[in-house]
Amino acid sequence: MDFRDNPEEAAFRKDVQTFISAEYKKDDDGGTVSAAQAASAGGPDALKRYNDWIKKLAKKGWVAPAWPTEYGGAGLSVMQQFVFNEELALARAPRPGGIGITMAGPTIIVYGTDEQKKQHLSGMLQGEVWCQGFSEPGSGSDLASLQTKAEKDGDDYIVNGQKIWITGAQYAERMILLARTDPEAPKHKGISYFLLDMKTPGVTVKPLVNMAGTSGFNEVFFDNVRVPRKDLLGEENRGWYVGTTTLDFERSSIGTSIAQGQSVENLVLWVQEHRRGTLPETAKMVLAERSIEAETARLMSYRVISLQNRGQVPNHEASAVKIYAGELNQRIANTAMNIMGLPGLLTRGEKGSANDRHAPNKGRFGRVYLQSVASTIAGGTSEINRGIIATRGLGLPRG
Template sequence: MTTAGDRVELTEFRAEVRDWCRAHIPRDWRATQTVATGAEFAAFQQDWFQTLRGAGYAVPHWPREWGGGLPIPRQVVLYQELAAHDAPRLVLAFVAIHHAAATLLAAGTEAQRNRHLPAILDGETWVQGFSEPGAGSDLAALSTTARRDGDDYVTTGQKVWASGAQYADWCLLLARTDPNAAKRHGISYFLLDMRTPGLDVRPIRQATGESHFCEIFLDEVRIPAANLIGAEHAGWQVAQRTLGAERGLTMLELAERLGNAGFRWLLESCAQPDPGGRRPIEDPVTLDRLAIFETEITGLRALCLDLVERHDRDTAGPADASIVKLYYSELLQRMTDFGAELGGVAAHSVLRKPMSGGWESGAWVLDFIGSWEWTIPGGTSEIQRTIIAERGLGLPREPVVR
């Protein structure tokens, strides 16, 4: 129950974060990051992470002994204000501070935590090596193998859709250690040094012109047995803790960014005159669509806040995260599609967008193409609906056609 004292404390904290944002968020970051090279992007991301770290805002969700410990209500305020002030996103640090940290804290050894958590705070970058050409939504179908050889595991295979792998120092890797076990029971979880011999990273050029995704090829790569996370063959269970890090506050941050920068760009686009001199915002149909989007954003924010609170109380339902992911990803797609419609032919001539931004940059065609990152990876919209139906509503599983 929130008391009057709690509300006063949060009001004071919000004012503190607002003052900090006004003083420290680079005013020109969107312009400079639109023309940045890969090296400039990586340097900017490292500098911005350390700026947030200096204020205690980089890893508020971590335990206090590791530099976090910010209460959930304060974390909510922090992400709301960072979004409201159009702060750059922590693109390169995302896997490290969420997925890697959650995995290490839940299943890592003391030596693994002591080695990597301080290094992450100093800028160590991570990539997630889960998906494969034949194992995307059905992750348990992965075929990368790891066989024990003395004090090492010798690993061979291919990973794909590895975001930011060209910048990564370490990789969270799933590999099959028991080829004869059932799909989910023969997988192990490893920490892989990206400088290991036999490893090849190949960026994939996307339709937007960026190379955010990468392929990782492993040819007899030796991983020390000390880098095994959890028990051998028990990697599937550990991976669920990794994927669970995407829930709650990370979704709330994305929802706030969509409701701030995303909706603001829509309003600005609607205020621009078309070739005939008419402004879309003067059209009642356009106003209706804007009103619908604003209502949907309000609903998304409420869903995210509810998920955060339920997750904190350990009362979240088995399908709650799927509901939020489905709602966010399809709303993002509809909004960017509408923005591309408003932009018309001219929107197709915008070929660059800020590298440290999200999927709501106002470069509408690029944003729309990028929005498909959310309705496909991490479980397609169809899979999310199945989870909601079966785990949330208790509907029977579809019969298997033989």
């Protein structure tokens, strides 16, 4: 593996750096990867800052940099896209993202009809918010067991059932929805994939409050929701295979590993300012360990991207990165709490409030501590990913 840029990548990196230093006004939104995330973390002001920045990126075709130019992307190679995300993460600038750009759009490009592409892709580039309606109360890791039904009725389907943990559903205009269209078929073969309009009568969204006190995800209920046939993506009963394409697009981790390195840096700066001369030797060793781990996570992302760049599909390699980065998030947050003590738990409150004045490092670590619990669950749990490494990576028998 060659870690250096080739001349073309180096020139592109320079372009991105020049653009960021000319156009990006530093603020506290670093690491935001979607409009829904910006709104949930920082409210309307953060959402406005996010949207202003995205408009600037749009002028360069960099909202969906990896999409082909004919669909409004910049047609970047896998490696250029990696460089682009890496530079945005290094500058702590929000990255364009969300379910539409990163998952629904690329799946529509692969499976969509011309009309579906025309109807949906440009909306996503202009900020239309999408959500992913896959998980159900009884179907997360075993997604193919999902029970939400879509029954044929003339030219439409009637959807009944429930989804859960749906990130950003309260802001979403559309949902990529998996529902069962043939209850008699083996479980992977009776599922279809829909592009649901969230304003359709019968759709109810109920936000769930997580332990960090924010409503990142939601329950979504369907009561006789009528979905026209034109909103079926791919063939009826072949939705499982369309869905796995969507999940393939979910992986990408360079932003995460750079943010982790920056978290460790922030913690070290805080220690230098507040605990100089009072930090036990053991805590210094732990900080050194976290710094090595953040660098390891970065190099592991390079491995996945190198495979993609050679046209290969990362499989157990992507699972290894997901486990490592997810668990590292939690170790960094725990280290911060141990070093900062009780004030570390403070998240930033209203401007000028006691929380705001006393929260170390603008409350970042308090927030990360609460939110990092989800990082070993969302997008595939660590146990499921360990299973993939065991069977597909190490060739161990199933069961």
